[in-house]
Amino acid sequence: DSGVTQTPKHLITATGQRVTLRCSPRSGDLSVYWYQQSLDQGLQFLIQYYNGEERAKGNILERFSAQQFPDLHSELNLSSLELGDSALYFCASSFGTSSNEQFFGPGTRLTVL
Amino acid sequence: SQKIEQNSEALNIQEGKTATLTCNYTNYSPAYLQWYRQDPGRGPVFLLLIRENEKEKRKERLKVTFDTTLKQSLFHITASQPADSATYLCALDRTGANNLFFGTGTRLTVIP
Numbered sequence: 009d010s011g012v013t014q015t016p017k018h019l020i021t022a023t024g025q026r027v028t029l030r031c032s033p034r035s036g037d038l039s040v041y042w043y044q045q046s047l048d049q050g051l052q053f054l055i056q057y058y059n060g061e062e063r064a065k066g067n068i069l070e071r072f073s074a075q076q077f078p079d080l081h082s083e084l085n086l087s088s089l090e091l092g093d094s095a096l097y098f099c100a101s102s103f104g105t106s107s108n109e110q111f112f113g114p115g116t117r118l119t120v121l
Numbered sequence: 122s123q124k125i126e127q128n129s130e131a132l133n134i135q136e137g138k139t140a141t142l143t144c145n146y147t148n149y150s151p152a153y154l155q156w157y158r159q160d161p162g163r164g165p166v167f168l169l170l171i172r173e174n175e176k177e178k179r180k181e182r183l184k185v186t187f188d189t190t191l192k193q194s195l196f197h198i199t200a201s202q203p204a205d206s207a208t209y210l211c212a213l214d215r216t217g218a219n220n221l222f223f224g225t226g227t228r229l230t231v232i233p
Binding site for chain 2: 010012041043050051052053056064066096098100106108109110111112113114115117
């Protein structure tokens with residue numbers, strides 16, 4: 009158990025809809041990272057927050073957004089969903105701003121029908 | 122463009138042998154390189170980190186080497202066990218960046 013929690017575990021929705029994925033980092037960690045993992049793309053970095061502020065951006069679509077709240081939990085919002093958005097979404101956390109040793113959550117499996 | 126390649130998608134090895142996985146990268150100047158283990162349907166688990174000025178790092182049955190001239194890291198599991206069967210991912214940071222770039226992974230199967 010990494011100490012990172014993600015909800016929900018599974019999500020099934022239709023194209024065009026909007027969903028919110030939630031992540032709570034390990035106790036004491038200030039950085040949260042979001043990744044997308046699909047069969048053909050591998051693990052792709054989406055975005056990083058550190059202590060409430062956006063720190064780094066990767067291959068995140070404009071339809072996707074994220075935020076980190078004062079209690080350090082984070083939410084990833086996915087809107088206007090397409091079939092290709094079906095994937096595993098992982099959240100990871102680390103103590104500092106650099107990407108040393110990240111602790112990953114169990115993931116949310118999103119299926120868009 | 123930047124690229125991370127892991128030697129093969131799948132590697133089968135007999136129990137007790139040493140498994141060697143390769144990670145090659147181009148157009149990066151990483152400050153460090155990390156290896157993660159991922160079991161099906163689960164999040165990656167951190168195994169080892171090696172810095173650009175380190176040649177080798179060990180942890181129990183695991184050994185990682187890092188050759189910045191060849192732009193390559195080798196990941197060894199000695200005395201492999203069926204429980205070592207998993208996908209192993211290498212990940213690089215870019216100097217100055219706050220995120221990791223992952224390879225697509227090598228799926229290791231240790232046959233009893």
